[in-house]
Amino acid sequence: MQAYGSTEAGGISRMIYAEECKQQRSVGRLSENLEAKIVHPLTGEFLSVGQQGELWIRSPAVMKGYVGDEEANVKTFGCQGWLKTGDLCYIDENGYIYIVDRLKELIKYKAYQVPPAELEQVLQSSPEIIDAAVVPYPQEEVGQIPMAFVVRQPGSKISAVEVMDYVAKKVAPYKKIRKVSFVNSIPKSAAGKILRKELATYAMSAPVSRL
Template identity: 60%
Template sequence: MFHVYGLVAFATGLLGCGATIVVLSKYELPEMLRAINEYAVTYLPLVPPILVAMVAHPKPLPLGQLRKVLSGGAPLSKELIEGFREKYPQVEILQGYGLTESTAIGASTDSAEESRRYGTAGLLSPNTEAKIVDPDTGEVLPVNRTGELWIRGPYVMKGYFKNTEATRSTLTPDGWLKTGDLCYIDEDGYLFVVDRLKELIKYKGYQVPPAQLEALLLTHPEIADVAVIPFPDREVGQFPMAYVVRKKGSNLSGRDVMEFVAKQVAPYKKVRKVVFVTEIPKNASGKIPRKDLIKLATSKL
């Protein structure tokens, strides 16, 4: 319930429509299937890794009266959508796009036909204005041009709690929310999310700030420098990977690093891969060139 997707799109949203909801204490595939069948669930909001698990299962899973699933958190690939439809033809698959700052509202596909536009997050939600802006010049871009998505609507937040600076950098005076997502809108009004302008790691739909993990790791007495990047994973989307520079004389192991973090963060923020290096590259302004590190990390995949 602490995540806006579960709180808004699932719990309060469906309750507001007069629906009965079933809430699990945590996600486990067998328990989810039990609940779907025991309570005759017809609609299931989920995130892409759960769809991956359902498609990867050797045989079709028993889904009872389930008729619709709504996926959010990351775009679904053509292969995943078609694989799901082939294995579960009785279930309609929909997608949605939103942020915590927009109360999980932004765009959605509301039919199987709309979802067949592979890669799309759908059409804009009701009462939503959107524009694609060049993040460098501020120029409003035409259709099929990629830039940062800005949205405006009655559901957009008023600001971050007790953080005026963050609010000022995210919201314009006339109410536009800078999403931090690189997107384009096609000639028919469908939204496509290309990449994240911000550097958040997307783990099972959760957002993990690399800088937060870096700050934590730098408190370790044997770590001299560190950089955290998203590492692609088929099951969870991305997970945090750390490049670590040991202090002189240290014999710190990768397991030591991962356990240090795991004791202090939520499970979805755990570092799950560690590579030791002699130095962390920095650009002229002192920032870590994460894209270069991502290319290095994935070059052998």
């Protein structure tokens, strides 16, 4: 059994049955007694099936608010009891939820929002790469550009240009990796989450290759 949830909301979705577990990359269908909608993070527009936006949920299990922190409550709750999860998601025609990334981790390239997790999946699909992480790198002309930290497979001599070309063939032009730094390992928390802040700080002083 697999479940997706949060401290503020409890269980949001689950995968229990064999049919559900076949939906690769999904976190399952909504749990009982819970409503959900996908909302455009900038306009607040309600989005349709397959469209990416912030997942909002409503349930008797959702907390009432943060004690003594009105600013956090304003950011976290919409009208009529909706909780903003902060997760960029979409829901398919069969009701399965797919998490794309955390909204706060999106890279702002020109007028586009680039999900680091999507680029990390592409990088990790290369037989030359063991692990990878993508972080925003400040660039005055466009705001931010995607920078990749890459762990090569033992014996691999893949170059930074080859890494960037590999990704460029698989994503839209605005999502291309534009800086690369090779590292021995990707820093992660005890729970396995990439320590992006640590990498973003290191990015400002790391030797990089740029496209």
